[in-house]
Amino acid sequence: MSRHVNDESSSRTDDTASARDPALAVENLRTVFHTEHERIHAVDGISFEIRRGETVGLVGESGSGKSVTARSILGLIESPGEIDPSSSIRFDGEDITEYSESEYESIRGDGIAMVFQDPLSTLNPVYTVGNQIKEALSLHQGLRGAAATERAIELLEEVGIPDAARRVTEYPHQFSGGMRQRAVIAMALACAPEVLICDEPTTALDVTIQAQIIDLLLDLQAERDLSILFITHDMGVIAEVADRVNVMYAGEIVESAPVEPLFAEPKHPYTQGLLRSIPGMQTSGDRLETIEGEVPTPNEPATSCRFAPRCPKAFDECSQLAPVPTDVGDDPDHDAACLLYPAELSTDEAVTRHESAGDGGKQ
Ligand SMILES: Nc1ncnc2c1ncn2[C@@H]1O[C@H](COP(=O)(O)OP(=O)(O)OP(=O)(O)O)[C@@H](O)[C@H]1O
Numbered sequence: 001m002s003r004h005v006n007d008e009s010s011s012r013t014d015d016t017a018s019a020r021d022p023a024l025a026v027e028n029l030r031t032v033f034h035t036e037h038e039r040i041h042a043v044d045g046i047s048f049e050i051r052r053g054e055t056v057g058l059v060g061e062s063g064s065g066k067s068v069t070a071r072s073i074l075g076l077i078e079s080p081g082e083i084d085p086s087s088s089i090r091f092d093g094e095d096i097t098e099y100s101e102s103e104y105e106s107i108r109g110d111g112i113a114m115v116f117q118d119p120l121s122t123l124n125p126v127y128t129v130g131n132q133i134k135e136a137l138s139l140h141q142g143l144r145g146a147a148a149t150e151r152a153i154e155l156l157e158e159v160g161i162p163d164a165a166r167r168v169t170e171y172p173h174q175f176s177g178g179m180r181q182r183a184v185i186a187m188a189l190a191c192a193p194e195v196l197i198c199d200e201p202t203t204a205l206d207v208t209i210q211a212q213i214i215d216l217l218l219d220l221q222a223e224r225d226l227s228i229l230f231i232t233h234d235m236g237v238i239a240e241v242a243d244r245v246n247v248m249y250a251g252e253i254v255e256s257a258p259v260e261p262l263f264a265e266p267k268h269p270y271t272q273g274l275l276r277s278i279p280g281m282q283t284s285g286d287r288l289e290t291i292e293g294e295v296p297t298p299n300e301p302a303t304s305c306r307f308a309p310r311c312p313k314a315f316d317e318c319s320q321l322a323p324v325p326t327d328v329g330d331d332p333d334h335d336a337a338c339l340l341y342p343a344e345l346s347t348d349e350a351v352t353r354h355e356s357a358g359d360g361g362k363q
């Protein structure tokens with residue numbers, strides 16, 4: 001959402017534009033679930049990009065729409081869910097939201113791979129870990145037999161599994177939780193993806209193992225120039241992994257910034273609340289704060305700020321007008337969807353700005 005008109009036109013005239021194009025560009029993604037009684041706007045008009053070799057974090061409390069975003073990118077939304085036709089997800093120069101199931105199959109794994117929270121949802125208990133990696137290698141790289149076995153062992157070594165030549169013949173239940181997640185990452189790498197989506201990949205693991213898996217992902221990214229979308233509800237993890245952060249709330253991105261300014265100067269009251277709720281981040285002497293209340297289910301179109309009922313800074317207009325992503329100050333890379341911004345304007349002026357941007361598009 002920081003794609004300002006000038007950036008776009010200048011990159012088009014540049015010879016190296018394609019090399020600098022983002023690996024993945026999500027624009028105005030809307031994913032709706034039609035249930036018997038309501039329409040749930042699980043992802044409600046979000047835009048972000050992942051550049052090559054970059055890790056973009058998507059962070060927010062439970063129910064904010066992170067996993068639906070990931071599943072939308074991979075073409076895994078099933079009835080009663082639907083991606084609105086006005087949405088676009090560009091990968092390799094094409095809008096993949098228009099892909100058929102067989103076209104999606106051709107990019108899943110090869111182009112965009114995913115690592116889930118629970119490795120057992122990816123690993124099949126009845127096949128050895130090695131055979132599952134070899135299956136991926138055969139499908140995506142055309143490798144079979146001894147060459148595939150050799151490559152599977154290499155991949156297990158690459159993800160830090162000791163004694164890989166022996167473990168390649170073992171079953172998932174013979175692996176510990178951390179080793180299983182490493183094996184899943186090896187499977188994802190077997191497809192040599194450009195983009196890796198990690199949905200809470202460390203949430204089920206204890207803290208030490210969690211740190212090891214994060215280190216592994218960062219190493220692999222540097223070696224393979226991977227673009228990573230890292231989904232978590234944990235601000236502490238985001239601080240370690242992300243180059244850029246998108247904060248999600250009730251289907252919307254409420255703040256977007258490179259990681260340093262996001263932590264140093266969070267602008268959206270929701271981000272400020274999330275940061276106060278991580279141990280060690282609150283001002284000394286304060287008790288650990290959590291944000292009161294829960295993420296509402298976005299079952300109506302946004303006609304107000306969805307965070308307003310929980311927001312300590314809310315004023316009347318917040319419940320009457322939906323804010324749009326806005327530059328918060330001088331940094332064009334730092335946006336917040338909040339009526340408090342742009343900060344240099346008076347509240348009335350800012351409200352008017354959001355009103356007209358909401359009618360005619362974004363800022
Ligand atoms: N199949 C479905 N049918 C109806 N609603 C759904 C479906 N899948 C997700 N939702 C709704 O979409 C919203 C976003 O869910 P999502 O799983 O993306 O949240 P999340 O941010 O990943 O949360 P968590 O941190 O708990 O994983 C929620 O309100 C959820 O109830």
Ligand code: NI
Binds near residue numbers: 066068199
């Ligand atoms: Ni989720």
